[in-house]
Every structure is written in C-alpha cells, then in structure tokens.
Amino acid sequence: MSELLFYTNPQSRGRIVHWMLEETGADYQTIWMDFGPKMKDTAYLAVNPMGKVPALKHGEVVVTEAPAICAYLADLSPEKNLAPPVGNPARGIYYRWLFFAAGPLEAAATAKSMGWQVPPGKSGFIGFGCYEDTINAVEKALSNGPYLCGEQFTAADVYVGSALGWGMMSGSIEKRRAFEAYVGRLYARPAPQRANAINEEYLKQSRQQA
Known part of the structure; x- marks a missing residue:
C-alpha cells in the first residue's frame, strides 16, 4: 500500500477520518494544518482546491470529503470488514x-x-x-x-x-x-478513543507553544 497522507486539523471533520484510519490499522502520516493562510497556499490548494480539511492522499489519488474518505478507506482495507461486500444486500x-x-x-x-x-x-x-x-x-x-x-x-x-x-x-x-x-x-x-487522544495531545502541545 502506498503511503497515506492525512491532512487534518483537530477542530475539524478530520476527527471523523482520524477515527476511520485507526479502525483500519493502516500506516498513515498526519499532516496538521492550521486554519488560515496555510490551508489557502498554493501547495495545499493543489491537494484540495477548496482549501479545507480533511483530505487524504494515497499515491496519486486524492480524496476529500469525510464520508468519501471513510468509504475509500473501508474498500482499501477489506480484511477489516468495514463495509459489506459488493453483492451483499x-x-x-x-x-x-x-x-x-x-x-x-x-x-x-x-x-x-x-x-x-x-x-x-x-x-x-x-x-x-x-x-x-x-x-x-x-x-x-x-x-x-x-x-x-x-x-x-x-x-x-x-x-x-x-x-x-x-x-x-x-x-x-x-x-x-x-x-x-x-x-x-x-x-x-478503541479506535475513536485512540484518535481522540491523538487530537487532544496535539491541541495541548499547540496551546503550550502558543
């Protein structure tokens, strides 16, 4: 599996995707995005022209919108049974x-x-x-x-x-x-608890550095 790059902010719908990533058990790299100029710069707009998070980059594939990312990750990890198989009612x-x-x-x-x-x-x-x-x-x-x-x-x-x-x-x-x-x-x-802990720790560190 190509590396999964996950663009998010802890105060966004990115938490939904973070939970889903933890359910899959896949390896992923989290790229924390601050609201404001960073989400609107040229580099990130090449990923998501809306300048919003979450976004997922998997090789050359980019998926935005939390429900689409969740569905994509479910299909990417069939062994986790996070979606009923095609043909199943x-x-x-x-x-x-x-x-x-x-x-x-x-x-x-x-x-x-x-x-x-x-x-x-x-x-x-x-x-x-x-x-x-x-x-x-x-x-x-x-x-x-x-x-x-x-x-x-x-x-x-x-x-x-x-x-x-x-x-x-x-x-x-x-x-x-x-x-x-x-x-x-x-x-x-366990997965949403892990994801929540990751996000809360990032928020804590961000406040300490501010």
Whole structure:
C-alpha cells in the first residue's frame, strides 16, 4: 500500500477520518494544518482546491470529503470488514445511510443550527424535507441492530455516529435515547478513543507553544 497522507486539523471533520484510519490499522502520516493562510497556499490548494480539511492522499489519488474518505478507506482495507461486500444486500443499507448522513442529515442539522426555516408548502423543494422526518428516519434506521448494518460495524457507523455525536453536543440534533445509546457504543471502541487522544495531545502541545 502506498503511503497515506492525512491532512487534518483537530477542530475539524478530520476527527471523523482520524477515527476511520485507526479502525483500519493502516500506516498513515498526519499532516496538521492550521486554519488560515496555510490551508489557502498554493501547495495545499493543489491537494484540495477548496482549501479545507480533511483530505487524504494515497499515491496519486486524492480524496476529500469525510464520508468519501471513510468509504475509500473501508474498500482499501477489506480484511477489516468495514463495509459489506459488493453483492451483499447490506451493501445497499451501508450506502444509504452513509449518504443520508452526508446529505439530508447534515443539511437538516445545519438548518436548525442556523435558524433557517423551510417556508410552508416548500418542503418538497428541500432535500431533507423537514427536520422532524429526517431525525425520525435516522432513529428508525438504528432499530435493526447495534449498528446500521445489523451486527456488522461499518464505515457508515463512523460517519453517522460522528454526525449524531457532534449534533447532540452542539444542539443541532436533539438528544434521543436511541442516539445516545448508539453513540455510546461507538465511542467505547478503541479506535475513536485512540484518535481522540491523538487530537487532544496535539491541541495541548499547540496551546503550550502558543
């Protein structure tokens, strides 16, 4: 496997990818990026023209967007069983909720946090429809097992769990018993604990050097 270069900031969605990298057990090099000029310089814009993190470089391949990186890493490490195999019906469930969280769930949570209101009669024009339907759909998806794909933990759980965890902490997603139990199971895994420790240590060192 070519070297994985992981561009991130500890106060970004990079924490999602950091968790996923730890789940794979792959060797990777972390490149810490400060917000501001460093993310907008020519060298980094050649990696991600958006000038944002996270980003993953694998040889000549560059992947941005946290859910895409999680899916890419799952396929890169098939021995870890972080995605149902192609042909397995659970693969459809995996794709469904991975992209649901990246689309309707994030949009609904953002709308709530920003105080945006969908005008009456206009929900059909909005991808997430309405906040209540979106949140109810996620809650129903968690009723089929400890994970989204039943007994199998996947990259979709990394992304959906991260979205729910952050959303409940920030208030953009209401706390529900099913969400708290699900996130609690996920955060008890060794990989997110390792990733979190790495990020917190970097933040601690950065503050000491400031």
